[in-house]
Amino acid sequence: MNWGSASEFFAMGGYGFYVWGSFGVTAAALLIEALLARKRLSDTRRLLRRELAADRDNQD
Amino acid sequence: MLRAHGLACDRGDRRLFSAVDLSVSPGEWLQVEGANGAGKTSLLRILAGLAPVAEGLIEWEGRPVAEVRDDYHARLLYLGHAPAIKEDLSALENLHTTAAVAGRPLDEATAMAALRRIGLKGREDLPARVLSQGQKRRVALARLLCSQARLWILDEPFVALDVAAVAQLCSILDDHLSRGGMLIFTSHQAVQLAGTGASLRLGTPPAPREGAA
Amino acid sequence: MSQRLINWFKFASPASFYPLAGTLWPWFAGLASVLCAVGLWISFFVAPTDFQQGEGYRIIFIHVPASWMSMFIYCVMAFWAAIGITFNTRLSGMMSSALAPTGALFAFLSLWTGALWGKPMWGAWWVWDARLTSELILFFLYIGYIALTSAIDDPRRADKAGAIVALVGVINVPIIYFSVKWWNTLHQGASVSMTKAPTMATTMLWGMLIMALAFWMYSIAIALYRVRAIILERERHATWVAELPEMQR
Amino acid sequence: MNAFLAIVRRDLLLAARRKSEVFTALFFFMIVVSLFPLGIGPESATLRRIAPGVLWVAALLAAMLSLNRLFAADHQDGTLEQMSLSPTPLALLVSGKVLAHWLTAGLPLVLLAPVLGLQFDLSARSLGILMISLLLGTPVLSLIGAIGAALTLGVRGGGVLLSLLVLPLYIPALIFGAGAVEADLAGLGAGGHLSLLGALLALGMFFAPWAATAALRIALE
Numbered sequence: 191m192n193w194g195s196a197s198e199f200f201a202m203g204g205y206g207f208y209v210w211g212s213f214g215v216t217a218a219a220l221l222i223e224a225l226l227a228r229k230r231l232s233d234t235r236r237l238l239r240r241e242l243a244a245d246r247d248n249q250d
Numbered sequence: 251m252l253r254a255h256g257l258a259c260d261r262g263d264r265r266l267f268s269a270v271d272l273s274v275s276p277g278e279w280l281q282v283e284g285a286n287g288a289g290k291t292s293l294l295r296i297l298a299g300l301a302p303v304a305e306g307l308i309e310w311e312g313r314p315v316a317e318v319r320d321d322y323h324a325r326l327l328y329l330g331h332a333p334a335i336k337e338d339l340s341a342l343e344n345l346h347t348t349a350a351v352a353g354r355p356l357d358e359a360t361a362m363a364a365l366r367r368i369g370l371k372g373r374e375d376l377p378a379r380v381l382s383q384g385q386k387r388r389v390a391l392a393r394l395l396c397s398q399a400r401l402w403i404l405d406e407p408f409v410a411l412d413v414a415a416v417a418q419l420c421s422i423l424d425d426h427l428s429r430g431g432m433l434i435f436t437s438h439q440a441v442q443l444a445g446t447g448a449s450l451r452l453g454t455p456p457a458p459r460e461g462a463a
Numbered sequence: 464m465s466q467r468l469i470n471w472f473k474f475a476s477p478a479s480f481y482p483l484a485g486t487l488w489p490w491f492a493g494l495a496s497v498l499c500a501v502g503l504w505i506s507f508f509v510a511p512t513d514f515q516q517g518e519g520y521r522i523i524f525i526h527v528p529a530s531w532m533s534m535f536i537y538c539v540m541a542f543w544a545a546i547g548i549t550f551n552t553r554l555s556g557m558m559s560s561a562l563a564p565t566g567a568l569f570a571f572l573s574l575w576t577g578a579l580w581g582k583p584m585w586g587a588w589w590v591w592d593a594r595l596t597s598e599l600i601l602f603f604l605y606i607g608y609i610a611l612t613s614a615i616d617d618p619r620r621a622d623k624a625g626a627i628v629a630l631v632g633v634i635n636v637p638i639i640y641f642s643v644k645w646w647n648t649l650h651q652g653a654s655v656s657m658t659k660a661p662t663m664a665t666t667m668l669w670g671m672l673i674m675a676l677a678f679w680m681y682s683i684a685i686a687l688y689r690v691r692a693i694i695l696e697r698e699r700h701a702t703w704v705a706e707l708p709e710m711q712r
Numbered sequence: 713m714n715a716f717l718a719i720v721r722r723d724l725l726l727a728a729r730r731k732s733e734v735f736t737a738l739f740f741f742m743i744v745v746s747l748f749p750l751g752i753g754p755e756s757a758t759l760r761r762i763a764p765g766v767l768w769v770a771a772l773l774a775a776m777l778s779l780n781r782l783f784a785a786d787h788q789d790g791t792l793e794q795m796s797l798s799p800t801p802l803a804l805l806v807s808g809k810v811l812a813h814w815l816t817a818g819l820p821l822v823l824l825a826p827v828l829g830l831q832f833d834l835s836a837r838s839l840g841i842l843m844i845s846l847l848l849g850t851p852v853l854s855l856i857g858a859i860g861a862a863l864t865l866g867v868r869g870g871g872v873l874l875s876l877l878v879l880p881l882y883i884p885a886l887i888f889g890a891g892a893v894e895a896d897l898a899g900l901g902a903g904g905h906l907s908l909l910g911a912l913l914a915l916g917m918f919f920a921p922w923a924a925t926a927a928l929r930i931a932l933e
Contacts, residue, residue, distance in 0.1 A: 199507070203518035208583050212522045212576040216529070220681060223568055227685055231692040235709060238695060242705050300793055301933050324799040332790025338729040339722070350718030351791075353799040377729075548926075603880040610876055614867045623930045624863050628877065631859055631923050635881050638912070642884035645908075646891060 251275040252297070252401060252432060257306035259292045266292055267452050268305065272434075274401070277445045279423070279433040284452035290436040291331065291405055293452065297434060298328040298403050324353060327399035329407065333390035337379040341370055341389045344378060348393055356396050364395035369415065383410045394422050402426060404435040475552040477694045478703040484687040484694075491684035498677035505670035519583045523667070526576040528675035529569045530594075532682060533601060534636075536566035540608070541633035544626035554690075556622025557697065559629060560612055561690040565682050567605035573598050593647040597640045604632045618697050715800035716808045723812030733778065734816050741774035741821055745828045756833040763832035764842065764893035768886055771821045771846060775853040776878065778817045780871050782809065782861040787931060796932055803925040810851075810858045810921065818850030834893075841896045841906075848909040849889040855913075855920035856881050862927035885912055 193199040202209040251274060258268035266289035274280050282290050295301040297308060299315060299322065308315040310322045335344050342361055349356045356364075365374050368388045378386055387410050394402065402423075408416055420443060423433060427445040506524035513520040540559045547555035577595050578588045589595065608628050615621035698704050727734055748766045749759055786792045786809075795805045825846050826839040834842065860878035864870035892905035 193508075202521070203512065205517060205519035205521075205583055208519055208579045209521050212525055212579045215575055216525050216572050219568055219572060223565065224685060224688075227689045227692065231688065231695070234692050234695045238699055238704065239710055241699070242710055245705075298797060300796065320799055323797050326797065328793070328797055330790050330793055332788065332793070334790040334794045336722070336726060336785075336789065336791070338726050343722070343725065347718050347722045348794060351715050351794055351798045351800070351805070353715060355714050355718070600880050600883060603876075607873075607877040607880065610873055611863060611867070614864075614869060614873055620930055620933065624927060627859070627863060627923055627927050627930075631881070631919075634919065635884070638884050638915075639880070642887045642908075646887045 251312075252308070252310055252434075253312075254297065254308045255306055257293070257296060257308070258304045259289055259296060259301070260304045261289075261292065265304070270306070270450070270452070272450055274432045274434060276400075276430040276432060277427050279427060279435070279443050279445060279447040281441065281447065281449040282434065282436045282452065283438075283449055288452040290452060294328075294403050294405050294434065294436060295330070298326060299323065300328070325400040326403065327352070327393065327397045327401070328403045328405075329390055329393070330405050333386060335378050335386050335389055338377055340375045340377055341365055341381070341392070342374040344389055345392055345396070349396060352393075352397075352399075354396075354398060360396055361392075364392045365389075367395055368392045369418070384412060384415060387411055388415065391419060391422070394419075394426070400430075401432045402434070404433070406436055406438075408437050408439060408441070475550075475554045477554055477557070477698055478701065480554055481691055481694045481707075484691050488684045488687040488691075491680045491687065495677050495680035495684055498673055498680060502670060502674035502677050505666060505673060510666045510670050511664065516584060519580065522576050522580040524670050524674050526573060526580055527671050528678045529576060530573040530598060531675055532678045533566055533570035533573050533598065533605075535679075536562050536569065536682060537601060537604070537629070537636065538633060540566065541629045544629040547622060547626050548630070553619070553622075553697075556619070556626065557690050557693045558686065559625055560622070561686045561693055562682070563605060563609050563612070563625075564689070565685055567602065567609060569678070569682075570598060570602040570605055574602060591647065593640070593644040596643045596647070597636075600639050600643070601636065604628075604636070608632070715798055716804050719795075719805050719808035720812045720815075723809060724815060727812070727816040733781070734820065737774045737777045737817055738820050738824060740777060741770050741824065742828060744770040744773065746831065749831060759832045760834060760897065763829060763834055763838075764890040764897070766832070767825055767829060767842060767893075768845075768849075768890040771825065771850065772853060772879075772882055772886060774821055775817050775850060776857060776875060778813065779857040779861045779874060779878070782813055782858060783865050783928065783931075784861075784870075787865050792928065792932060796929070802928065803921045806858065806862075806924050806928065807917075807921045810854050810924075813858070814851050814854040818846075818854055821850060822846040834897075838893055838896050841902045842893050844906060845889040845892040845902070845909060848906060848913055849885045852885045852909070852912050852916045853882060855916035856885075858924040859920055859927060862924040862931065865928070865931040885909065888912065 200206055200210070253273040255271050256268075257270040257272075259266045270293065272280060282293055284290050292301060296303050299308075299319065310318055310325075315322050334348060336347075339347070342365065345361050345365065346356055349361070362374060365371070368391055370385060370388055370392070373381065373385065378389060381389070391407065407419060411419060420441065424444040427433060427443065433443075502524065506521055510521070510524075512518055540562050543555040543559045543562070546552060547559070574595070577598070581590055581595075582588050608625055611628055612621040612625040615624055695704060704710065745766060748762065752758060752762065783792065786795070796802050798805060822843055825842055829839045829842055857874075857878055860874045860881075863877060864874045867873060888905045888909045892902040892909065895905055896902040
């Protein structure tokens with residue numbers, strides 16, 4: 191184990207800003223990308239569902 | 251001869267037309283009709299090999315066009331909506347270039363004679379920019395006079411022509427047909443041409459494309 | 464001949480790939496999470512402190528895998544582009560455009576983490592090092608691809624144009640890398656070489672490999688997920704879309 | 713071959729009828745190059761150091777100015793359709809257009825560069841190397857540019873997009889071209905750089921017309 195305490199872990203031997211800046215931004219970027227992809231799929235589905243429902247109503 | 255079975259054309263996710271059959275033999279003409287947006291230009295572009303077919307087969311002299319593409323293009327003259335006229339070149343230069351690109355360079359005398367016959371006498375060296383709309387069309391049509399192509403595909407050739415020019419174009423087309431040429435064209439007006447002719451009406455209402463896979 | 468090809472490319476049909484991608488992506492996402500957890504654990508708790516760079520070197524565990532992924536994804540895009548041009552399959556273009564944003568993101572992350580690593584180690588946010596410079600150009604190539612494909616309205620045309628960009632780019636990537644390297648050695652005095660990596664402990668290598676695998680799985684999962692959205696957007700009028708269970712409500 | 717020559721001849725004729733376009737690009741090149749000493753200062757040692765890069769970057773931008781129009785007019789007036797229906801392979805006709813583009817947009821830069829190089833206090837030898845590097849490099853710019861021009865044909869915001877696509881691909885030519893002059897200034901031989909530029913040119917001549925043709929076919933569909 192490299193770390194004696196949590197604060198030591200977060201300080202990263204004085205490099206905390208750089209290390210957490212890297213890992214944090216990476217995690218945030220991947221998370222945002224995943225959320226955007228999910229939004230894109232659900233938006234498309236909602237649009238299509240509405241369109242199809244309207245088509246069905248027209249046929250009835 | 252040119253023959254096509256079951257042609258279909260898509261634009262975006264809309265089907266413009268489908269199941270179009272046609273055939274043109276030497277000496278025959280085919281007029282493609284239809285409302286605006288029915289796909290007349292698209293059909294002509296497909297037949298000329300400019301646009302891909304969604305479905306169907308086009309045969310030239312009994313063989314699929316895809317296999318004999320070079321031979322087919324060597325025997326084809328296509329005039330589209332855009333007349334391929336450069337505003338900064340003179341009528342004569344325009345004619346020379348288009349002929350050379352089409353693989354049949356012209357000599358000076360032939361080119362001059364063609365321009366004279368089409369009614370551009372004395373305007374051979376004027377830049378196309380100063381010509382009227384109808385005169386520009388004539389520069390494009392002068393290509394017909396020097397063409398050895400068997401098959402002519404003309405998109406709206408009568409547009410922007412006056413009565414005299416229409417009559418003259420008709421006689422050029424008649425000559426072509428009487429030499430055993432083939433002709434496919436679109437026009438909104440009824441045209442009297444020699445030889446056997448047919449008309450093809452594109453008018454299927456646009457339907458959404460189904461079951462695409 | 465086409466009959467056999469169609470059988471061969473059965474899954475190249477969007478209609479059958481859509482549900483397949485739907486089944487597959489959670490597995491890849493799960494794998495990505497597990498690998499990521501293991502990778503992070505190695506990065507922070509197993510790998511020892513570097514005697515030269517202290518704890519700062521731990522950025523390597525995402526910097527290097529992100530760079531690898533950005534290059535690898537570009538190659539995969541070029542691969543799909545080649546398939547799309549040769550066999551005229553629709554799915555390949557969709558895969559390329561599903562991958563591009565992820566590739567661009569990894570290129571960006573590689574630059575970002577590179578800057579954050581460079582500042583404490585070499586005293587500058589940016590050095591005109593051969594690797595950083597080529598990564599920057601790769602990022603430009605991604606941006607060019609995305610800009611072009613999103614500027615063309617007709618999706619099939621966009622796919623074909625994108626395929627050409629991807630192929631031209633992939634021919635150019637080694638040329639660019641080589642030229643930048645050459646340029647860099649010519650200007651050796653002006654810049655610091657970042658290529659002198661510290662001698663690597665085995666645990667560090669493992670950490671990097673596992674993180675790379677995690678990114679890889681993530682990329683597959685997100686590409687599969689995104690391609691489903693793209694398939695739906697493009698095939699909206701196909702009957703199979705209307706028959707999908709999620710479209711019934 | 714006849715059709716190839718006809719295309720080159722026609723494009724040169726068109727350029728001759730529209731001289732202002734050729735000269736605009738040339739003056740752009742001159743002005744950009746002249747701005748650098750004004751921005752950086754007149755010490756000849758500094759100027760000599762930045763000369764290769766400045767001249768090359770300016771040449772690259774000037775060559776790009778005219779790329780927009782490489783296929784646009786032909787696309788609009790239907791000439792491109794006629795070219796693709798020609799029995800001559802489209803790739804050959806495209807090469808003709810690229811050659812004409814280089815003759816009107818690249819070659820004048822090569823000829824003008826040594827005059828501008830004098831502003832930067834370059835020696836006669838370095839000016840020679842600069843000319844050779846531009847002579848080998850500007851055709852590469854036209855070739856790669858043709859791919860970009862074909863891809864952005866009829867696309868919204870095509871002009872900016874074109875630069876976005878093409879500039880990253882220009883980097884190797886820029887590095888080797890400017891590098892050749894720099895190496896000469898530093899007393900190292902420029903031969904290596906020049907032969908690499910030559911290799912780029914050979915590669916470009918082989919691949920670019922093909923890629924540009926494929927892109928044009930997409931625009932024509």
